[in-house]
Amino acid sequence: MMVFQSVSAAAKRRLGQGFKSELPRISILNSHIRLFSSSSSGLTHHTGERRYSTRSTVVQLLNNIGSKREVEQYLKYFTSVSQQQFAVIKVGGAIITQQLPELASCLAFLYHVGLYPIVLHGTGPQINELLENEGVEPQYIDGIRITDPKTMSVVRKCFLEQNLRLVTALEKMGVRARPITAGVFGAEYLDKDKYQLVGKVNSVNKSPVEAAIDAGYLPIMTSLAETPSGQLLNVNADVAAGELARVFEPLKIVYLNEKGGIVNGNTGEKISIINLDEEYESLMQESWVKYGTKLKIKEIHDLLQHLPRSSSVAIIDVNDLQKELFTDSGAGTLIRRGYKLINRNSLKEFGNPDLLRAALLRDPSIKSGELSVASYLKTLESLDFKSYGDEPLEVLAIVTSSNIGVPKLDKFLSSKTGWLNNVTENIFNAVKKDYQSLFWVVNENDSNIGWYFSKSDGSFTKNGEILFWYGLKPDQATKLIQEFDSSNLGTSLSSSKESGVFNTQTQKRGYHTQKRSYSTNPNPPMKEGKNTKKAKVALIGARGYTGQNLINMIDQHPYLELSHVSSRELNGQALKGYNKAEITYTNLQIEDIKKLEEDKVVDIWVMALPNGVCKPFVDAINSVGSDHSKIIDLSADYRFDTTGEWIYGLPELNDRKQIADAKKISNPGCYATAAQCAIAPILPYVSGTPAIFGVSGYSGAGTKPSPKNDVKFLANNLIPYSLTDHIHEKEISSRLGVEVAFTPHVAQWFQGITHTISIPIKPKSLTSRDVRNIYQDRYQGEQLITISGEAPLVRDISGKHGVVIGGFAVNSKEDRVVIVATIDNLLKGASTQCLQNINLALGYGEYEGIPDDLVIRG
Incomplete structure (x- = not known):
């Protein structure tokens, strides 16, 4: 009983608010797929520019249902096997009748991203309807349909009709689909006298399926089988899907049905995960596990016993297919073998010392040579400890005592497989079950930092490491912070290089504790600079409002000088408002930029161009290879860069040293800067999707005439636009690691933005005073961020060089x-x-040339 309660808890986690909030996104995603699929019906399977473009589009759409790291990791995971080993998907007959557009969209989604599932469908409801129309009452024995010759004619007709419907729907979406209605399953009679034309599969011919996939087609199959003499036999579609899986050994076996998973008969909740090695025996003893549910679990158990341990079964609704395949949270019910979890309290209990050694070699301090495995084991022998791990030690957790009376999670080490298969979740839950309170330390660059935050009640940051804890009273937390502040708690248990599974370029964020006596800004400003040499700035795209403001600021800067300002419209005109020299606008071409870079005339290039325009200029600078200058791009073109070449330049939240060392810097968006600064400090408490209501003055619409900068049209008006999927929504979400909902508007004032942000938080976790304290601590020393007790007004920020954050109202x-x-x-x-x-x-002081004019104090 206890084992199944933990499964129920997992179900609550995966079926909570975050999952519910993603359902509209998946619906929107399916709509997008239908739109672009219908427009790409002429695509072939051959590799080419259009095929690549379609794949890129789908990958971008995937980001609507999962984070970028999830998408990239899972695509890599699935495409690491042969196409035939990706997935077997069994489709219930009712889905073809009731949800054909959704089903076709899901399969088109996989096809256009280069994945080829083997699709097998049933046709039960349609057969019953046809039999009823012909006055034939379906007959069953032990849940198996008696298939006499008349029924078989209906079965065959139904299978062919439904197969054609699905194939036709896919082809309309640009998917090459091949109907395979016979020639795959060999069978013998299950019991001819009892069931008549019902078969038991005894062989599977892979050739038709492999030939379809090799030719670039999705195989769409029925579960009709044949005897050696050619007699058609009816086979249960679930059974046929299992036989396919035994032959192809796919990573995923997916059963699409109307219920969308297995439901706990006692609680009414959908079960999230079943780990058979750990839970099968106790699960089968549950009172509600009976009849069809018991048979289904037993069949899946028997199937997975013969497949690689990496294979799993998912029982899901058709609308959740992408979410199950491409996100950590998953959907429906995931069933896998897993491993039994084992506790060990002494080194002697580790039967295989080589496994233990291999697990410890994942530790960053051991990998770096600072600590040897042998010395750590010797230390461990002298301590009271308890370890947790699965049988192959893909994940190892070690809990020890500490000098403050609170247990310490001393090691939490996982392989890529452990992270990918959520073994880490099982291990941590086992630890938490045994320890009511715990603390641990993690390097702030850890690629799984968000996961650790989700497990904690509080945190404190110092010198690149984050102290986490749960279950502590206020006085215990205070003592823990004091010990950590004096560096008496040891080193962190992991780093960004540890798992490598979800390692993406992310900004370093400042996290917090509620104790006002400690500053939690891990990334203080670089107020003093070492460099005093003059530097030349070339501004490409100087006509717009941003370019004009930057020119004015450079004019007041003690060290910067303009060398070139480039504008196609203003070419040949004198630059106004700049007093250090007489400058004339030029229209720099690619060859001009190459020559300037070769001659090392420019120290830093600033691209103030519209989105999608600056790449040729950047490529021109790169082509010289002089490594002399640096580049800052003010557009959105490189804000989502994954190559590591570009650093995201939001100094208050990103690593200032990274920005200082960068050759290429992508300047954040205006909406995105304010929203990130307003949400980042409270991230550990966020329990749902923050909703951002943003309003900008019409200067944000640029200088090109449009309704959004038409003063007459804006009079007594407010214009909403880009109601979903605005580029700043994606920017904010990707940088914070939390999905946000952002709705932008344009108002009748000229410059200035106001955000009103509603953020769901963990219940009873914070008061208004707590929230304000968190923000004051986090932004201590930041010249360009002011914390106000009142909600700031947009009229007070216009013309000022910073962000004001306030309000802090808790419901x-x-x-x-x-x-x-x-x-x-x-x-x-x-x-x-x-x-x-x-x-x-x-290398100048960070605030050189920037007025300290945020006079709004709270």
Whole structure:
């Protein structure tokens, strides 16, 4: 009983608010897939530019249902096997009748991303309907349909009709689909006298399936089988799917049905995960596990016993197919063999010392040579400890005592497989079951840092390491922080290089504790610079508002000078508002830029161009290979870079040293800067999707005439636009690691942005005072961020060089906080932030040339 309660808890986790909030996104995603699939019906399977473009589009769409790291990891995971070994998907007959568009969209999704599932469908409901129309009452024995010759004619007709319906729907979406209605399953009579034309599969011919996939077609199969003499036999589709899986040994066996998973008969909740090696025996003893449910679990258990341990079965609704395959949270019921979890309290209990040694070699301090395995084991022998792990030690957790009376999670080491298969979740749950309170330390660069936050009640950051804990009273937390602050708690248990599974370029964020006596800003400003040499700036795209503001600021800067300003429209005109020299606008071409870079005339290039325009200029600079200059891009073109070449330049939240060392810096968006600053400090408490209501002055619409910068049209008006999937929504979500909902608007004032952000938080976790304290501690020393007790007004930020954050209203249920943030979109939202990044990149003081004019104090 206890084992199954843990499964129920997992179900609650995967079926909570986060999952429910993603359902609209999946619906939107399916709509997008239908749209682009219908427009790409002429695509062939051959590799080419259009095929690559379609794949790229689908990968971008995947980000709507999962984070970038999930998408990249799972695509890599699935494409690491042969196409035939990706997945076997069994489709219930009712789905073809009731959800054909959704099913076709899901399969088109996989096809266009280069994955080829083997699809097998049933046709039970349609057969019953046809039999009823012909006055034939279906007959069953032991749940198996008696198939006499008349029934078989209906079965065959039904299978062919439904197969054609699915194939036709796929072809309309640009998917090459091949109907395979016979020639795969060989069979003998199950019991001819009892069931008549019902078969038991005794062989599977792989050739038709492999030939379809090799030719670039999705195989769409029925479960009709044949005897050696050619007699058609009816075979249960679930059984046929299992036989296919035994032959192809896929990573996933997916059963699509209307229920969308296995439901716990006692609680009414859908079960999230079943680990058979750990839970099968106790699960089969549950009172509600009977009849069809018991048979289904037993069949899956028997099937997985003969497949690689990496294989798993998913029982899901058709709408959740992408979510199950491409996200950590998954959907429906996932069934896998897993491993039994084993506790050990002494080194002697580790039967295989080589396994233990291999697990410990994942530890960063051991990998770096700072500590040897032997010395750690010797230390461990003298301590009271308890270890947790699966049988092959893909994951190893070691809990020890500490000098403050709170147990310490001393090691938490996982292989890539352990992270990918959520063994880490099982191990941590086992630890938490035994320890009511615990603390641990993690390097702030750890690629799984969000996971650790989700397991904690509080955190404190110092010198690149984060202290986590759960289950502590306030005085215990205070003592723990004091010990950590004095460096008496040892080194962190992991680093970003440890698992490598979800390792992506992410900004370093400052996290917090509620204790006001400690500053939690892990990334203080570089107020003093070492460089005092003059530097030349070339501004490409100087006509817009941002370019003009940057010119004015460079004019006041003690060390920066403009060398070139490039504008096609203003070519040949004198630059106004710049007093250090007489500058004339030029229209720099690619060859001009190459020559300037070769001659090392420019120290830093600033691209103030519209989105999608600056790549040729960047490529021109790169082609010279001089490594002399640096580049800052103010557009969105490189904000989602995954190559590591570009650093995201939000100094208050990103690593300032990384920005200083970077050759290429992508300047954040205006909406995105304010929203990230307003949400980041409270991330550990976020329990749902933050909703951002953003309003900008019309300068944000640029200088090109449009309704959004038409003063007459804006009079007494507010214009909502890009209601979903605005580029800043994606930027905020990807940088914070939390999905947000962002709705932008344009108002009738000229410059300045206001955000009203509603953030779901863990119930009863924070008061308004707590929230304000968190923000004051986090942004201590930041010249360009001010914390106000009141909600800031947009009129007060216009023309000011920073962000004001305030409001901090917690509702009566204490499960939601509303925060207001204001920013000047032309200054800290663009040119001021650009100048911050220039200063850091060239070694000047971070705030050189930037007025300290945030006079709003709370």
